[in-house]
Amino acid sequence: MAVANTEERLLALLATLEECQAFLTDRANTETARLLSLAILELRMELHKVTDSELKALCDMIASDEPVLEQSTARQLPPYLRLIK
Secondary structure, eight states: OHHHHHHHHHHHHHHHHHHHHHHHHHTTOHHHHHHHHHHHHHHHHHHHTOOHHHHHHHHHHHHSOOSSOOHHHHHHSOGGGOOOO
16 A cells, blocks of 8 residues: 555646646756756656666667667666667
């Protein structure tokens, strides 16, 4: 019961942060909106149980200019982080 309540509260917080980010973006306060996007990312990672190493692996794959994702690399990542190129 406590886990569901915590997740519910985190989802509500996420929605609020996204509204704030949209407000800041509309007001051309892009630097603050970018900072807020980091908090949103951290919260999403927590909700979906994405580790820092999984995120780094995803970023490394995106940053590399390899045209085809190697199957061995793709299998190491959870399904929600796999890319289709």
